[in-house]
Amino acid sequence: MNSVHYEALEGILGATRISEKADDLQIYGKDWTRSTPKPSAVVFPKTTDEVSKIMKYCHKNKIKVVPSGGRTGLAGAANASHEELVISLEKMDRIINIDPINMSIRAEAGAITESLHKAAKDQGLFYPVDLAAKGSCQLGGNIATNAGGLKLIRYGGTREQVLGLEVVLADGTVLDLNYDLRKNNIGYDLKHLFIGSEGTLGIVTQATMKLATLPKELRLTCMACPDFESVTKLLGLVNLRGIHPTAFEFFTQECLDLVLKHQKHRINPFQEKSPIYTLLEFEKQPEGSLDPMEPFLEEAFERGLISDAVIATNSTEFQNLWGFRENISESVAIEGNVRKNDISLPISSLPAFINEMEVVLKKIQGVQMFLFGHIGDGNLHLNYVGDFKQDYTEFRAVTRATEEEVFKLVQKYRGSISAEHGIGVLKKADLHFCLAPEGLELQKRIKRAFDPDNLLNPGKIFDL
Numbered sequence: 001m002n003s004v005h006y007e008a009l010e011g012i013l014g015a016t017r018i019s020e021k022a023d024d025l026q027i028y029g030k031d032w033t034r035s036t037p038k039p040s041a042v043v044f045p046k047t048t049d050e051v052s053k054i055m056k057y058c059h060k061n062k063i064k065v066v067p068s069g070g071r072t073g074l075a076g077a078a079n080a081s082h083e084e085l086v087i088s089l090e091k092m093d094r095i096i097n098i099d100p101i102n103m104s105i106r107a108e109a110g111a112i113t114e115s116l117h118k119a120a121k122d123q124g125l126f127y128p129v130d131l132a133a134k135g136s137c138q139l140g141g142n143i144a145t146n147a148g149g150l151k152l153i154r155y156g157g158t159r160e161q162v163l164g165l166e167v168v169l170a171d172g173t174v175l176d177l178n179y180d181l182r183k184n185n186i187g188y189d190l191k192h193l194f195i196g197s198e199g200t201l202g203i204v205t206q207a208t209m210k211l212a213t214l215p216k217e218l219r220l221t222c223m224a225c226p227d228f229e230s231v232t233k234l235l236g237l238v239n240l241r242g243i244h245p246t247a248f249e250f251f252t253q254e255c256l257d258l259v260l261k262h263q264k265h266r267i268n269p270f271q272e273k274s275p276i277y278t279l280l281e282f283e284k285q286p287e288g289s290l291d292p293m294e295p296f297l298e299e300a301f302e303r304g305l306i307s308d309a310v311i312a313t314n315s316t317e318f319q320n321l322w323g324f325r326e327n328i329s330e331s332v333a334i335e336g337n338v339r340k341n342d343i344s345l346p347i348s349s350l351p352a353f354i355n356e357m358e359v360v361l362k363k364i365q366g367v368q369m370f371l372f373g374h375i376g377d378g379n380l381h382l383n384y385v386g387d388f389k390q391d392y393t394e395f396r397a398v399t400r401a402t403e404e405e406v407f408k409l410v411q412k413y414r415g416s417i418s419a420e421h422g423i424g425v426l427k428k429a430d431l432h433f434c435l436a437p438e439g440l441e442l443q444k445r446i447k448r449a450f451d452p453d454n455l456l457n458p459g460k461i462f463d464l
């Protein structure tokens with residue numbers, strides 16, 4: 001970085017909270033995706049005032065910035081490859097308060113998601129945004145990506161939890177939005193614009209999030225299903241029988257085999273192989289009422305929707321079953337070159353969509369497919385995995401044609417090419433499959449209104 005800028009930022013933060021060390025540039029210049037990090041420097045503010053001062057300086061000097069959270073993003077949205085200044089929020093990780101009357105938790109943006117879970121639990125409450133990256137991702141990153149996760153079916157995603165938001169704009173202005181109110185009709189709800197904006201409209205510095213009551217004991221079953229139609233019918237049965245799932249997830253036999261291959265300690269509770277497995281989790285019924293688990297499974301067997309089922313009877317079995325679902329992404333990353341698709345469809349269209357998609361996927365050669373996801377939300381993760389020995393560009397060329405065909409199907413069924421991971425840089429070229437040109441132009445106009453100099457995370461979501 002230019003020495004004048006370096007010294008000015010050092011003046012705001014002190015010598016220890018700005019870095020140009022090669023290691024730091026590598027680490028903080030990228031997320032989970034493949035990319036070549038090339039930031040100019042990394043800064044580590046500790047307060048909103050510091051973030052504001054940094055942005056005022058960057059605004060005056062037209063310095064481009066990339067806000068950085070836990071860097072677990074899967075769309076390249078936190079990548080800094082063009083000499084941007086990375087603003088890491090990791091030193092702003094305080095839990096500010098927990099309010100059992102308002103049922104809310106306020107924290108700084110750099111608080112790790114799992115620390116919100118822990119802080120809420122210590123007070124006998126529950127923070128419901130739950131994802132496999134929870135040990136590394138941050139509240140600000142979750143808000144900027146509108147993270148979904150495992151419990152969305154019951155509690156909603158990140159957007160549904162945000163009660164109040166503090167953001168720093170491109171010119172350093174601090175906005176304090178919604179004052180943690182449950183009801184507030186004062187025109188456009190600005191906080192929603194920042195949620196899911198991938199750091200392109202402002203830097204989240206604090207937020208107040210809704211809490212829920214701590215779930216009573218959870219019941220968990222993993223069911224073997226013959227096909228996708230059965231999985232969606234199973235979800236219908238769950239709804240009809242009045243079961244309120246806290247999670248309804250799925251993964252294929254290939255995913256189960258992959259996790260077992262890379263995690264030797266896991267125990268496969270199934271004797272026979274099955275095309276698909278569905279995890280259903282729900283809260284235990286109040287004392288005295290009938291546990292719906294056995295009658296539900298019996299009915300599902302009778303209707304031919306499942307061929308086998310295991311019920312977790314203790315915490316070890318509970319973790320073992322969840323482990324099959326939660327460790328797919330990590331196992332896939334060890335297996336080879338990965339291209340991730342994160343699509344969502346109207347839930348009722350899933351069987352028809354998947355039938356057509358399977359025809360498309362059969363055409364691809366030399367690439368393994370892993371299909372899993374939050375099927376209760378209509379969200380499928382389709383991971384293409386190639387051999388590490390194969391050159392990545394070649395691997396992408398092979399997968400690209402199939403990917404485009406899949407996206408055309410997504411468009412046909414009125415789905416989305418990004419259910420929860422965001423657009424970042426990786427999916428910019430595919431935005432047109434689910435957003436009309438008029439919609440994209442409006443998004444660009446909003447960006448220009450907030451950040452006319454295109455300083456905040458430029459080149460993410462779309463190019464201006």
Ligand SMILES: Cc1cc2nc3c(=O)[nH]c(=O)nc-3n(C[C@H](O)[C@H](O)[C@H](O)COP(=O)(O)OP(=O)(O)OC[C@H]3O[C@@H](n4cnc5c(N)ncnc54)[C@H](O)[C@@H]3O)c2cc1C
Nearest residue numbers: 069070071072073077138140141142144147148198199204
């Ligand atoms: C194993 C694994 C499992 C995952 N499972 C899920 C899942 O189930 N559901 C899901 O939705 N995602 C999932 N993800 C993706 C990822 O964890 C989420 O997108 C997460 O919300 C990113 O948070 P982060 O703090 O790591 O953000 P980063 O990756 O650091 O950044 C993501 C984006 O947010 C911006 N940003 C970060 N902090 C701020 C801030 N304070 N203010 C403004 N902008 C900011 C960045 O500029 C970037 O655009 C998974 C990832 C992994 C690796």
